[in-house]
Amino acid sequence: MRHIRQLEDQSVYILREAYKHFDNLGMLWSMGKDSTVLLWLARKAFFDHVPFPLLHVDTSYKIPSMIEYRDRMAREWRLNLVVGQNTQALADGMNHERGRVECCTALKTNGLKMLLEEKGYTGIILGVRADEESTRAKERYFSPRDKNNDWDFRDQPPELWDQFKTSFPPGTHIRIHPLLDWTEINIWEYIKLENIPFMDLYLDKGDGTRYRSLGCAPCTLPIQSTATTVDEIIEELRATNVAERSGRAQDEGRGMELLRKDGYM
Amino acid sequence: MNIVIVGHVDHGKSTLLGRLYADTGTLAEGKVEKIQAICKQQGKDFEYAFLFDAFLEEQQQGITIDTARTFFRWAGRQYIIIDAPGHKEFLKNMISGAARAEAALLLIDALEGVREQSKRHGLLLSMLGVKQVTVVVNKMDLVGYRQDTFDGIEKEYREFLAQLNVTPQFVIPASAKLGDNIAKPSPNLSWYTGPTVLDSLAKFSSESEKAEQPLRFPIQDVYKFDARRILVGRVTSGRLKVGDRLICSPSNKTAIVQTLEAFNIEPPPTQAQAGQSVGVTLDEQIFVERGEVISHQDSLPLVSTSFRANLFWLGRRPLEINKPYLVRLGTREVECHVAAIHRIVDATDLSLDNQETKTSVQRNEVAEITLQSKAPLAFDLYNHFESTGRFVLVDDYDVAGGGIITEMVEDREETLRVEARQRDFAWIQGDVSLADRSQHYGHRAALVLLVGPDTTSKTFLAKKLESVLVAEGRHAYMLDAENLRRGLDADLPEEEALEFVRRYGEVARLLVDTGLLVISTTNSFQLPADQVTEAIRTLVHPAHVLTVYMSKNTGTPSIQTDLFFAGPEDFTATAHDILEALKQKGILAEAIGNQPGFQFSI
Numbered sequence: 001m002r003h004i005r006q007l008e009d010q011s012v013y014i015l016r017e018a019y020k021h022f023d024n025l026g027m028l029w030s031m032g033k034d035s036t037v038l039l040w041l042a043r044k045a046f047f048d049h050v051p052f053p054l055l056h057v058d059t060s061y062k063i064p065s066m067i068e069y070r071d072r073m074a075r076e077w078r079l080n081l082v083v084g085q086n087t088q089a090l091a092d093g094m095n096h097e098r099g100r101v102e103c104c105t106a107l108k109t110n111g112l113k114m115l116l117e118e119k120g121y122t123g124i125i126l127g128v129r130a131d132e133e134s135t136r137a138k139e140r141y142f143s144p145r146d147k148n149n150d151w152d153f154r155d156q157p158p159e160l161w162d163q164f165k166t167s168f169p170p171g172t173h174i175r176i177h178p179l180l181d182w183t184e185i186n187i188w189e190y191i192k193l194e195n196i197p198f199m200d201l202y203l204d205k206g207d208g209t210r211y212r213s214l215g216c217a218p219c220t221l222p223i224q225s226t227a228t229t230v231d232e233i234i235e236e237l238r239a240t241n242v243a244e245r246s247g248r249a250q251d252e253g254r255g256m257e258l259l260r261k262d263g264y265m
Numbered sequence: 266m267n268i269v270i271v272g273h274v275d276h277g278k279s280t281l282l283g284r285l286y287a288d289t290g291t292l293a294e295g296k297v298e299k300i301q302a303i304c305k306q307q308g309k310d311f312e313y314a315f316l317f318d319a320f321l322e323e324q325q326q327g328i329t330i331d332t333a334r335t336f337f338r339w340a341g342r343q344y345i346i347i348d349a350p351g352h353k354e355f356l357k358n359m360i361s362g363a364a365r366a367e368a369a370l371l372l373i374d375a376l377e378g379v380r381e382q383s384k385r386h387g388l389l390l391s392m393l394g395v396k397q398v399t400v401v402v403n404k405m406d407l408v409g410y411r412q413d414t415f416d417g418i419e420k421e422y423r424e425f426l427a428q429l430n431v432t433p434q435f436v437i438p439a440s441a442k443l444g445d446n447i448a449k450p451s452p453n454l455s456w457y458t459g460p461t462v463l464d465s466l467a468k469f470s471s472e473s474e475k476a477e478q479p480l481r482f483p484i485q486d487v488y489k490f491d492a493r494r495i496l497v498g499r500v501t502s503g504r505l506k507v508g509d510r511l512i513c514s515p516s517n518k519t520a521i522v523q524t525l526e527a528f529n530i531e532p533p534p535t536q537a538q539a540g541q542s543v544g545v546t547l548d549e550q551i552f553v554e555r556g557e558v559i560s561h562q563d564s565l566p567l568v569s570t571s572f573r574a575n576l577f578w579l580g581r582r583p584l585e586i587n588k589p590y591l592v593r594l595g596t597r598e599v600e601c602h603v604a605a606i607h608r609i610v611d612a613t614d615l616s617l618d619n620q621e622t623k624t625s626v627q628r629n630e631v632a633e634i635t636l637q638s639k640a641p642l643a644f645d646l647y648n649h650f651e652s653t654g655r656f657v658l659v660d661d662y663d664v665a666g667g668g669i670i671t672e673m674v675e676d677r678e679e680t681l682r683v684e685a686r687q688r689d690f691a692w693i694q695g696d697v698s699l700a701d702r703s704q705h706y707g708h709r710a711a712l713v714l715l716v717g718p719d720t721t722s723k724t725f726l727a728k729k730l731e732s733v734l735v736a737e738g739r740h741a742y743m744l745d746a747e748n749l750r751r752g753l754d755a756d757l758p759e760e761e762a763l764e765f766v767r768r769y770g771e772v773a774r775l776l777v778d779t780g781l782l783v784i785s786t787t788n789s790f791q792l793p794a795d796q797v798t799e800a801i802r803t804l805v806h807p808a809h810v811l812t813v814y815m816s817k818n819t820g821t822p823s824i825q826t827d828l829f830f831a832g833p834e835d836f837t838a839t840a841h842d843i844l845e846a847l848k849q850k851g852i853l854a855e856a857i858g859n860q861p862g863f864q865f866s867i
Contacts, residue, residue: 160365167662183343
């Protein structure tokens with residue numbers, strides 16, 4: 001509980017720094033548990049006003065109830081929702097059967113790039129966590145991307161004492177990661193503590209399966225689980241050693257390092 | 266609990282981390298097998314270090330390039346363990362990792378002994394404020410588990426740390442590669458009776474004494490999303506509660522906490538303490554901005570434009586004396602330069618390089634410096650307050666160095682600043698606040714100072730500006746310093762130049778407090794122009810001062826000012842240029858009757 005509130009204080013501080021320093025700021029929202037906690041933290045930081053747009057890169061392959069949840073919460077919480085889509089790639093018939101890394105690159109990485117280019121955002125807030133995957137473990141809270149969206153992980157700027165990288169050359173942008181220090185269990189503990197509404201895809205509805213991580217329908221598999229409440233999810237996670245993203249196909253081999261170097265989330 | 270693992274390159278930091286996870290069964294299922302398969306495919310031996318060295322290059326070169334956050338839960342406590350690189354080239358990454366930590370494991374290779382980075386990392390830990398350190402003498406298997414080898418290293422390193430006033434909690438002999446003394450005691454090291462590395466983690470205490478210190482609350486931002494005007498920020502030490510009288514430094518503004526604002530917390534909190542990100546509303550609308558430090562009146566921060574500090578430099582380019590940088594201290598950001606580099610500290614023996622004064626600091630060097638900022642900063646000494654006693658320097662787009670403040674340096678304005686502070690705290694105010702006045706007048710109070718050589722028509726321009734402003738419906742007044750000479754200053758002998766300035770500054774302060782735009786020239790003071798403007802600025806602080814330099818030719822002015830005019834012919838146009846500058850600074854509203862457009866009242 002104390003640890004969770006410390007995480008909350010740090011994330012709120014980071015969000016307020018981002019809002020102070022970036023004129024053209026957006027927050028990625030995939031409707032999953034992490035970015036929904038991120039959105040909730042923004043409501044905390046700005047006292048129930050979210051003063052920047054929520055961006056959703058829609059691959060068109062999302063599970064339909066995710067879109068329904070997105071539109072419902074956007075109305076309820078008075079969000080400025082901006083949806084981007086790589087319509088060109090979709091028109092050309094891009095799908096995961098052409099290769100998972102290819103599909104992710106076209107519909108997510110390039111979809112995001114197009115959205116950034118169109119709207120000119122200089123700061124993008126994302127809900128990535130260090131414990132999800134080993135290249136994310138090496139991220140900064142404020143992480144620069146060059147003109148091609150590339151991440152130069154060999155030479156990241158120093159970051160100390162809550163003094164972040166908030167200035168950058170024209171044409172580049174900063175990825176802001178307020179949730180780096182949170183674990184999957186922390187996310188659920190916070191959802192419980194704050195009673196945050198979340199998608200019921202994360203719960204077992206009688207068939208003995210639930211989603212642990214949400215993405216595109218063809219590339220995300222549910223896990224065997226009978227957890228029907230947040231408490232049961234936390235209990236289950238404490239007992240497991242299976243990686244959270246084991247149901248995410250693009251993580252195989254060196255997929256994530258290659259994807260993230262080129263601007264993936 | 267955040268713990269960082271540091272030490273010289275190749276002394277086994279990543280291996281220790283991998284072993285700790287493997288031996289406690291906290292690795293993700295299949296992780297070891299996955300790395301083993303990759304190793305086999307590349308034809309090399311499996312190493313525990315590969316578990317966290319995620320980048321292909323790190324695995325190929327067998328070194329850690331950047332810090333990794335790893336998550337570890339043991340005996341009911343959650344740890345974030347930060348694996349830091351040991352190679353000198355990646356010192357900025359090591360610092361980025363260590364600066365987040367509350368405690369450190371420092372590794373020393375038993376075969377190689379204490380090396381350069383072992384010492385440099387020890388020095389940096391003490392500068393970064395990591396006070397809890399446990400030393401692990403690793404690779405004991407390579408020295409036959411000999412106690413005398415261990416004792417020699419322990420003695421040498423303890424003596425080094427003692428010079429930094431650091432006492433290690435434990436010094437543990439271990440072999441990360443073979444698992445000796447990592448998660449369980451080793452029969453090979455039966456002469457050692459202390460805790461294992463795993464057990465030593467539980468002995469680190471979470472910091473909590475910060476809440477017992479006096480209050481420091483740097484203002485991060487001011488929000489007005491709805492009817493509430495909320496000051497937000499993070500309490501870095503002490504506590505604040507509803508009803509407390511708060512003082513903002515360096516502006517000396519004061520008000521009482523009315524509410525603590527929070528989302529989704531019922532009932533709303535009535536107090537907050539160190540570490541918390543909070544929002545407060547005040548009983549009156551005072552003009553305060555990001556960067557001010559809030560405290561209680563009985564324990565104020567120091568205020569000056571200069572201090573002495575120990576600094577480590579990480580920049581791509583060397584730190585140069587007298588070159589402009591930005592200093593960031595808490596939430597304040599101000600232009601600055603290094604006025605003196607006193608010494609370079611040799612990290613390996615902590616001796617002070619006694620060569621004649623240097624003019625630059627190279628990458629990865631530690632130096633004692635004096636910093637000079639363009640505007641007064643509120644700060645503390647590092648050994649009193651951690652968060653407000655340290656700062657970073659920004660070069661170009663990046664944080665390029667960090668420092669801890671060791672001493673305040675009194676600047677020329679110190680006496681006047683103390684006077685202004687005491688005067689402001691005792692000030693008796695009517696029921697009409699400065700904010701009320703500015704809303705009523707449609708502009709904020711400010712002082713426009715016209716400076717420059719004699720006979721450049723400054724007085725003529727001052728009169729013109731006053732006329733233009735009043736014709737527009739503004740409340741402006743020209744105060745010529747000459748007017749004080751025969752009256753208020755009639756008792757002063759000519760040589761009391763500073764006292765003339767002081768009295769002028771206090772009169773200007775009174776007029777500014779009535780909400781006026783005061784326009785003046787500085788002709789009559791027999792002192793250098795920058796000294797005069799700084800003295801007046803200190804006395805009218807925090808009111809805005811716009812400086813305008815008048816010259817007959819286009820040569821560079823002797824002091825830096827907000828505006829510069831070389832021999833203008835159309836003074837009405839010049840007056841309008843000044844008007845525009847006042848608008849840009851948010852002092853004038855766009856139209857009369859509107860609320861002024863300054864950012865902190867959004």
